[in-house]
Amino acid sequence: MKFIPHHLQTIIDGIRDIAQDYGLDFFETIFEMVDYQQMNEIAAFGGFPTRYPHWRFGMEYEQLAKSYEYGLSKIYEMVINNDPSYAYLLEGNNLVDQKTVIAHVYAHVDFFKNNYYFSKTNRRMVDEMANHGARIRRYVDRHGIEAVENFIDTCLSIDNLIDYYSPFIERRSKPMSEEEMRNREVPKFKAKDYMDEFINPQEFIDSQKRKMAEEAEQAKNFPREPQRDIMLFLVENGTLEAWESDILSMIREEAYYFAPQGQTKIMNEGWASYWHSKILTSKVLDDSEIIDFADINSRVMSSAPGQLNPYKLGVALYRDIEDRWNRGRFGKEWEDVDDLERRYNWDKELGLGKEQIFRVRKLYNDVTFIDEFLTEDFARENQMFTFGYNRKSGNWEIESREFKEIKEKLLNSLTNFGQPFIYVRDGNYRNRSELLLHHKYEGTELRVDYARGVLEALYRIWKRPVNIETIMDDKGQLLSYDGSEHKEKSITYKPI
Amino acid sequence: MTELNKIKQDHRRFKQIVRGKIKRNLRKYMSQGEITGRQGKDLVKVPLPRIDIPRFRFSQKQQGGVGQGDGDVGDSLGSGEQSPGQAGPAGNQEGQHGVEVDISLEELAQIMGEELELPNIEPKGVKRIETMRDRYSGIRSTGPESLRHFKRTYKAALQRMISTDEYDLDNPIVIPTKEDRRYRSWKETSIPESNALIVYMMDVSGSMGDEQKEIVRIESFWIDTWLRSQYKGIDSRYIIHDATAKEVDRDTFFRTRESGGTMISSAYKLAMGIIEEEYATDEWNIYLFHFSDGDNWSVDDTGECMRILTHGLLPRANMFCYGQVESPYGSGQFIKDINEHFGNHDRVTVSEIKNRDAIYDSIKEFLGKGL
Known part of the structure; x- marks a missing residue:
C-alpha cells in the first residue's frame, strides 16, 4: 500500500470539487494506491483485507491472479461502502484511467450514501469485518481450521x-403467544344495551371469533407463517454450539451487507459510468486525453452477444430518463400520442432531467428501475433480445425481440437475484422436529445436485431430517435428507 | 489496511483442499483418463467436481436471459453447457460447473506417491552427472566492485556514522569508507543428478483394440509422471511390435494400429539394441515396460523372450514390468510364462490389467517396489 503521490492528490481534490458542484453527495473517500497483486488480493476478499480466513478467498485470488497474468482481465477500481469510503487505485494505470476511476468512485460513494436500499447497511463495515475476522480466528485457534x-x-x-x-x-409489537390468542375477546363497540345487537351484530362477532380462532390455530405453527429469512430462523432455532451460532450470525450479517450491491448493480454501475463520462468529458480532460478516455470507456461499455453489460444498460437508461424528463416525454399525455411525427418532435422543454435522475438514484433498485423506465422505444434502440437454450440444436439462440418478453425475462432474472424463492414452512414437520422448506415454484425447477448439497448443509445445522417441497416435471416432489441418504418422493404441492 | 500474505494462507488452504480432493478421487482420475487428455507442458488441468459451494438455484437450461446486439430470432449465440452470458447481470458468477484447477506435474506425482504409498526410488550406481552452480548466497567485506552490494554498504556506513555521531539529520549525507563496503559472495554447489531411461513397449497386433491402447496410454502417463518426479534427466523410448518391432515417437506409439501376428521377442531384441548402443548401464537407471495381451505367436518365441530377458535385459535394468491387458479375445499365456520363469525375481513385476479400474492397482504393483 502506498500513499497517493502529490500530483494525483491534486487531481483527486479537483475531481471531488467538480463532483460536488454537480450535486453529488458522498462520504469522505480515502484513496489508496495498490499494485495489481494487492488489488487482486483485496478483490478476493470482497474488498475487505481483514476478513476471516477461508479457502474460497484463496480460490478467488488464484482465478483473479491467473486472468490478470493471462491478460484476460484487470480490475480497475474497487470501492467500499463505508463511512469513510475506501477506494483503491491501481498503480501503473495511466493518468486518464486514474481520472476515470476517481470520478467513477465518487459517483459510487454518492450512490452508497443516498440510495434507499443502502440506508440500512452498516457504515462501519470495515471495522465490523475486522471484528468478524478476529472472532473467527479465535474460533480457529480453539477448534481447529478444519472444523x-x-x-x-x-x-x-x-x-x-x-x-x-x-x-x-419495522415490527412494533411483540407477537402474542398462542395462549393469549386463544383467550382473546372480540373487541366490541361501546353501545347502550338496546343498541348493542345493531352496533355489534352477532354475525360479525361470530365471524371475528372464527378468524381469531384461525389465527390462534396458525400460532401453533412454527414458524407462525412461512418465513424467508431462513438464516435467522436457524440462528434462533437450530441446534448449534455457541461458536457455530456466532459464525452463522456473522455470515448472515455479511450477506445483508452485500445484498444491496446485488440489488442495484445496474443502477449503481450505470450511475457511476454516467458521472465519470460527464465529469471527465466536460471538466477534466484536455484534448490530448480524449482518445485514451474513449478507449477505456469503450472497454467498460463493451458487451458480447448474449451478454448484458450492467454498466452499459445502466448508463443508457439514465441518459434516456434524463432526456425524457428534459423534453417532457412522460405521463399520460405522452403515452397517448400515437402519431409518429408528433412523438418524434415532442419537446416540452421542461428541463426536469437532472432532478429526475437524482430522484431515481435515491428511490429505486434494479427491479423497480427496469420495471418503470425500460420502455419499448429503449429496448428497440438498444437492440435487446431474449435468448434461451435450444435442446434440439444444443445451441443458445435468440428467442425473441418482443418487448413484453424481454422485459419479463429481464425482470425475472433480477427478481430475488434470479434465485428461487425459498421459505421455511414448518420447523416441526411430521411432528418429528423435521425441517420443511418450501420452494415457491414459478415455472423453473431447482437444480437437484445443488439442492441436495444445501440439504446436507441444513442438516448440519438442524440435526434432524430436512426436506424441501418443490415441483419437478410438473409434479410435486419432496426432497429429503436424513443425515445418511437422500430420498425423493412425490407429494401434492400446496402453494403458500 | 492490508495485512501482508494474509491471502497466502487462504491460498494455501485452497491448494490443500484441492490436493485432498485429487487424492480422494485419484482412482477415478486414473481410470477415466480425464487428466492425461488435458496435458499441457508441465501443468495439467484437473477438473474438480463441486468444489464450489452449493446453493439453491435454478437448473440452467431452462433459464436463458436477455442480451443486446445484432441478430435475428433463431440465430445461435454459442453452444455448450454454459449460458453464453450471464442470465442476469445481478446474478453472481455461478454459471460454472465445478472448477478446473491447474496443478504441476510435480505436485501430481507427489499426490500420487502419497496416495499409492509409493516408495522413493533409490537410484543405482554413481550419480553420474554433476552440475556445478554458483549461488550468490553470502556477503563479505572484500570483493570486486562489480559485486558491491549498495544497500548493505549504505547500511553499514549509516550504522557507523550514527554510532560515531557523525550523522547530521539536517545534512544527511552518508559517506562509506573502505571498511563499510560489502560485496556479494558466492558458493559453488554441485548438484548430483541421476538419469533414467524408460523404454515403453507395446503390442499393436490385431487383437489390441482402442480400449486396450487407451489403458496403456493412461497407465504410461502416470508411470511417466512418477518417474519424472524421481529423476532429473529422463529419456523415453517407444517401441511397437507385432511380428516385427520398430521404434516410434510418442505420438505414433499411442495411435498406431497394426495387424498381424505377435512376436514379442522382436521388441525385446530391439530394446536390447537401443540400450547397448546408447545407454551405458552403469550410468543409467533403466526401466522397461511392456504391454501386451499376452498372445505370443509360438512357444519358441516365448523361449527366446525369456532368454533375452535373463541374459540381456534383466542384468541391465532396474526393473522390468509386464502389463497384460485383457483384450476382447481374452488374456494370453505370456503372463504365466513370465511368472514361471521369474516368479521370484525381485526386479520383474507383472500385472494383469482387466479394465480401466484396474489401472490404479496395476500402477501400485509396478511402482510399489521402489527400484
Whole structure:
C-alpha cells in the first residue's frame, strides 16, 4: 500500500470539487494506491483485507491472479461502502484511467450514501469485518481450521436464504403467544344495551371469533407463517454450539451487507459510468486525453452477444430518463400520442432531467428501475433480445425481440437475484422436529445436485431430517435428507 | 489496511483442499483418463467436481436471459453447457460447473506417491552427472566492485556514522569508507543428478483394440509422471511390435494400429539394441515396460523372450514390468510364462490389467517396489 503521490492528490481534490458542484453527495473517500497483486488480493476478499480466513478467498485470488497474468482481465477500481469510503487505485494505470476511476468512485460513494436500499447497511463495515475476522480466528485457534472452515462452508450454502426486504420492516409489537390468542375477546363497540345487537351484530362477532380462532390455530405453527429469512430462523432455532451460532450470525450479517450491491448493480454501475463520462468529458480532460478516455470507456461499455453489460444498460437508461424528463416525454399525455411525427418532435422543454435522475438514484433498485423506465422505444434502440437454450440444436439462440418478453425475462432474472424463492414452512414437520422448506415454484425447477448439497448443509445445522417441497416435471416432489441418504418422493404441492 | 500474505494462507488452504480432493478421487482420475487428455507442458488441468459451494438455484437450461446486439430470432449465440452470458447481470458468477484447477506435474506425482504409498526410488550406481552452480548466497567485506552490494554498504556506513555521531539529520549525507563496503559472495554447489531411461513397449497386433491402447496410454502417463518426479534427466523410448518391432515417437506409439501376428521377442531384441548402443548401464537407471495381451505367436518365441530377458535385459535394468491387458479375445499365456520363469525375481513385476479400474492397482504393483 502506498500513499497517493502529490500530483494525483491534486487531481483527486479537483475531481471531488467538480463532483460536488454537480450535486453529488458522498462520504469522505480515502484513496489508496495498490499494485495489481494487492488489488487482486483485496478483490478476493470482497474488498475487505481483514476478513476471516477461508479457502474460497484463496480460490478467488488464484482465478483473479491467473486472468490478470493471462491478460484476460484487470480490475480497475474497487470501492467500499463505508463511512469513510475506501477506494483503491491501481498503480501503473495511466493518468486518464486514474481520472476515470476517481470520478467513477465518487459517483459510487454518492450512490452508497443516498440510495434507499443502502440506508440500512452498516457504515462501519470495515471495522465490523475486522471484528468478524478476529472472532473467527479465535474460533480457529480453539477448534481447529478444519472444523471452523467446514462450518463456514455450511453457512455459505444458505447465505442467500435471507429476506432482502427485512431490514426495512419495522415490527412494533411483540407477537402474542398462542395462549393469549386463544383467550382473546372480540373487541366490541361501546353501545347502550338496546343498541348493542345493531352496533355489534352477532354475525360479525361470530365471524371475528372464527378468524381469531384461525389465527390462534396458525400460532401453533412454527414458524407462525412461512418465513424467508431462513438464516435467522436457524440462528434462533437450530441446534448449534455457541461458536457455530456466532459464525452463522456473522455470515448472515455479511450477506445483508452485500445484498444491496446485488440489488442495484445496474443502477449503481450505470450511475457511476454516467458521472465519470460527464465529469471527465466536460471538466477534466484536455484534448490530448480524449482518445485514451474513449478507449477505456469503450472497454467498460463493451458487451458480447448474449451478454448484458450492467454498466452499459445502466448508463443508457439514465441518459434516456434524463432526456425524457428534459423534453417532457412522460405521463399520460405522452403515452397517448400515437402519431409518429408528433412523438418524434415532442419537446416540452421542461428541463426536469437532472432532478429526475437524482430522484431515481435515491428511490429505486434494479427491479423497480427496469420495471418503470425500460420502455419499448429503449429496448428497440438498444437492440435487446431474449435468448434461451435450444435442446434440439444444443445451441443458445435468440428467442425473441418482443418487448413484453424481454422485459419479463429481464425482470425475472433480477427478481430475488434470479434465485428461487425459498421459505421455511414448518420447523416441526411430521411432528418429528423435521425441517420443511418450501420452494415457491414459478415455472423453473431447482437444480437437484445443488439442492441436495444445501440439504446436507441444513442438516448440519438442524440435526434432524430436512426436506424441501418443490415441483419437478410438473409434479410435486419432496426432497429429503436424513443425515445418511437422500430420498425423493412425490407429494401434492400446496402453494403458500 | 492490508495485512501482508494474509491471502497466502487462504491460498494455501485452497491448494490443500484441492490436493485432498485429487487424492480422494485419484482412482477415478486414473481410470477415466480425464487428466492425461488435458496435458499441457508441465501443468495439467484437473477438473474438480463441486468444489464450489452449493446453493439453491435454478437448473440452467431452462433459464436463458436477455442480451443486446445484432441478430435475428433463431440465430445461435454459442453452444455448450454454459449460458453464453450471464442470465442476469445481478446474478453472481455461478454459471460454472465445478472448477478446473491447474496443478504441476510435480505436485501430481507427489499426490500420487502419497496416495499409492509409493516408495522413493533409490537410484543405482554413481550419480553420474554433476552440475556445478554458483549461488550468490553470502556477503563479505572484500570483493570486486562489480559485486558491491549498495544497500548493505549504505547500511553499514549509516550504522557507523550514527554510532560515531557523525550523522547530521539536517545534512544527511552518508559517506562509506573502505571498511563499510560489502560485496556479494558466492558458493559453488554441485548438484548430483541421476538419469533414467524408460523404454515403453507395446503390442499393436490385431487383437489390441482402442480400449486396450487407451489403458496403456493412461497407465504410461502416470508411470511417466512418477518417474519424472524421481529423476532429473529422463529419456523415453517407444517401441511397437507385432511380428516385427520398430521404434516410434510418442505420438505414433499411442495411435498406431497394426495387424498381424505377435512376436514379442522382436521388441525385446530391439530394446536390447537401443540400450547397448546408447545407454551405458552403469550410468543409467533403466526401466522397461511392456504391454501386451499376452498372445505370443509360438512357444519358441516365448523361449527366446525369456532368454533375452535373463541374459540381456534383466542384468541391465532396474526393473522390468509386464502389463497384460485383457483384450476382447481374452488374456494370453505370456503372463504365466513370465511368472514361471521369474516368479521370484525381485526386479520383474507383472500385472494383469482387466479394465480401466484396474489401472490404479496395476500402477501400485509396478511402482510399489521402489527400484
